[in-house]
Amino acid sequence: MRHVLLLLLGAHLAYARKHSLKYFYTGVSGIDEFPELTVVGLVNDEQFMYFDSNTMKAVPKTEWIRQNVGADYWDSQTRTDIGQHQYFKNNIQVAKARFNQTTGVHTFQQMYGCEFDDQTGATNGFRQLGYDGENFLDLDFKQLRWISPVQQGFSTVQKWNNNRALLESDKQYFSTECIEWLKKYLQYGKSSLEKTVSPQVSLLQKSSSSSVTCHATGFYPSGVKITWMRNDQEHHEDVEVGELLPNEDGTFQKKSTIRVTPDEWKNNKYSCVVEHQGKTKTANEIRTNPGASVPIGIIVGAVAAVILLVIIGVAGFMVYQKKKGFKPVNASDDGSNSSTHSDPKA
Known part of the structure; x- marks a missing residue:
């Protein structure tokens, strides 16, 4: 998770790296008082925003995002995340029914976003969903189709793969708008994200x-x-x-x-x-x-x-560690729009 530009040109050329924008959504059921949904957004693995369903408010976590976007941005982010709260509650119930479960603690998670290589210009997108810490659905962008390693995900795979408009929308988003937001955030946080500290x-x-x-x-x-x-x-x-x-x-x-x-x-x-x-x-x-x-x-x-790991649900999200990313939308020059979007039902 984890890469930024270096200050010196020579070092930059030698150690150029991929930059990433990613969000982790974690829906939880069966734990009293714990938020039913938490959302964490990261740029180059630095957390810049947070939302949970207890506070029902998206908030900045770095000074650079606080200084560069206004109230409209956070209002839009909050509205989107509140909508995602119901989406995750519904999908936990769908998954519980498919796995023939009625009680216990369960999680439904999503990780998606994009990255680009500042030397080659190559870009990539990711979108994955998990249930109870195991891979549930994965969008293969090369073939533009959903896949699932478990039988319980097959019906959703068939449903979403038949929705070509949704697939093309995802493809367009991850290859353009997501990258635009990532570059914008990198510019906002340039002084912080370009730092280099030895271990x-x-x-x-x-x-x-x-x-x-x-x-x-x-x-x-x-x-x-x-x-x-x-x-x-x-x-x-x-x-x-x-x-x-x-x-x-x-x-x-x-x-x-x-x-x-x-x-x-x-x-x-x-x-x-x-x-x-x-x-x-x-x-x-x-x-x-x-x-x-x-x-x-x-x-x-x-x-x-x-x-932090509890907040972003990494304990049940280890299956996704080799891939990174998340999906912002509605890019605008003034940063007044949220960088999240709604998802189809499973």
Whole structure:
């Protein structure tokens, strides 16, 4: 999730990347007091708007969007999201009936949007729906047709694939209007989205017999690669790479854990190499963290990450992590229109 222009022209040419506009919609049933619908919009994985069905109001989450759009924009966004609230409530009930469920906690989610490569000019769009954390429907833009990996989605696939007007509308939207909104948002947030912050890298271990964690935090943009080295050779055995997580200040964190015995660590040269924006940082000294003495920065970042992940429903949305995006509409020069739209019933 995760890419912006660099300040230096030379670095920009070498590390140009894709930019993305994406929204996550999460409908929930069966949890008292928790919003039945939450909506989070992100540009290059930086959250810029939020809505939930408890407050019934779309609000800005960054200064750059607050300064560049007016009340009409937020009124339009709010009206659209209120409409989506009923859409998601209905679709949860449809999905429950198809899966022969009557009780319990259930989620119905949607992720859609677009991205473009600032070097090649290539664009792409995405639209996916999920139920209870599993893929339910996926729009294949190359073939312009809906597909589903589960039998319960087949009737919707047939219905939507027979609606050529809807398919052509999606195709036109994702290839033009969505990209226009993305470029507009990138211009609005230029000073913030073009920042580059290098990661802080630490090796952490709870005890001498515990796994060793390489923790990279505080970096922006989000593209980062963590590699373990053993005696100056890349090492992939017993390595587990964690998910990218947001920090409270808009930067990111990521970790990679290696399982190794104390004797193996002592008798071999292990190190962690973190690559970010063409630069590398290496860590080979372990910081032992007995008990709860984890650095406060990691605690704050992890708490903020958990809060944000709960909001956007990532816990049940992991199936979509390799694709990104969302769908704004009605682009206008003054930014007075909402960047969301309504969806057909399943």
